[in-house]
Amino acid sequence: MKTPMPGTRPRIRRVRTDLLGIYLNDHLAGSTVGAGRSLFMARSHRDPPYAQPLQHLADEIAEDRASLLRIMRSLDVPKRRYKVAAAGAAEQLGRLKSNGRLYRRSPLTLVIELEFLRLGVKGKELGWRTLRALAEADGRIDEQELDGLIARAEQQVNTLEELRVRAVRDVLLTD
Numbered sequence: 001m002k003t004p005m006p007g008t009r010p011r012i013r014r015v016r017t018d019l020l021g022i023y024l025n026d027h028l029a030g031s032t033v034g035a036g037r038s039l040f041m042a043r044s045h046r047d048p049p050y051a052q053p054l055q056h057l058a059d060e061i062a063e064d065r066a067s068l069l070r071i072m073r074s075l076d077v078p079k080r081r082y083k084v085a086a087a088g089a090a091e092q093l094g095r096l097k098s099n100g101r102l103y104r105r106s107p108l109t110l111v112i113e114l115e116f117l118r119l120g121v122k123g124k125e126l127g128w129r130t131l132r133a134l135a136e137a138d139g140r141i142d143e144q145e146l147d148g149l150i151a152r153a154e155q156q157v158n159t160l161e162e163l164r165v166r167a168v169r170d171v172l173l174t175d
Contacts, residue, residue, distance in 0.1 A: 013137050014137060014138075015134050015137050015138045017075070017076070017077070020075065020077065020134070021077040021078070023127075023130070024068070024071075024072050024075070024077050024127075025072075025077070025079065025080040027068060027123075027124070027127040028065070028068055028069070028072070028079060028080075030120060030123055030124070030127075031061070031064065031065040031068055031124065032065070033120065034061050034065075034117065034120040034121070034124065035058075035061050035062050035065045037113065037116065037117060037120070038054070038057055038058040038061045038062075038117060039058045039062070041054050041058070041110075041113050041114075041117065042054040042055040042057070042058040044105070045110060049163075049166060050110070050163060050166075050167075053159055053163055054163070056159075057117075057156060057159060057160070060152060060156060061121070061156070064124060064149065064152070064153070067145070067149060068127075071131065071141070071142075071145075074140050074141075074142075075138070075140055075141070107170075107171045108171055110167045110171065111164065111167045111168055111171055111172075114160055114163050114164040114167055115164060117160055118157060118160040118161060118164060121153055121156045121157050121160060122153075122157055124153050125150060125153035125154060125157065128146050128149045128150045128153060129150060131146055132146040132147070132150065
């Protein structure tokens with residue numbers, strides 16, 4: 001924060017709650033997609049190298065969505081149900097995408113889903129970092145909670161990258 005010139009009053013900066021509300025609701029929509037997709041992936045991939053990490057990620061992503069809702073409540077940001085509903089519907093429709101197979105899942109689906117989820121978790125991390133940057137201007141934002149959420153998102157990105165590389169090798173390499 002800049003030091004004011006002698007004889008001047010410090011400039012007080014406030015969070016633009018109107019814009020923050022839009023921003024957080026957009027992240028809530030994204031977290032709805034991520035929570036739905038991660039749960040679907042955990043249920044779909046039962047093979048040992050993927051099952052446990054995917055279930056753990058799905059649990060954490062659901063917890064992170066709950067954290068976002070709690071933060072929104074603490075900031076008096078209302079949840080825009082239409083955005084959440086649209087995001088949930090889009091996630092469901094995303095399951096119908098073409099994957100080169102008509103009646104069963106393509107082996108490539110796991111690679112694509114892991115890449116999609118990794119992008120979503122990176123976006124979530126950036127959302128936490130945005131809130132962290134605003135914490136100085138708004139005492140309702142818990143800096144320590146956000147530091148923990150940022151660290152967890154970083155770990156989730158690392159886990160997803162490890163799974164993605166494994167999937168790439170399992171799917172795209174042949175003996």
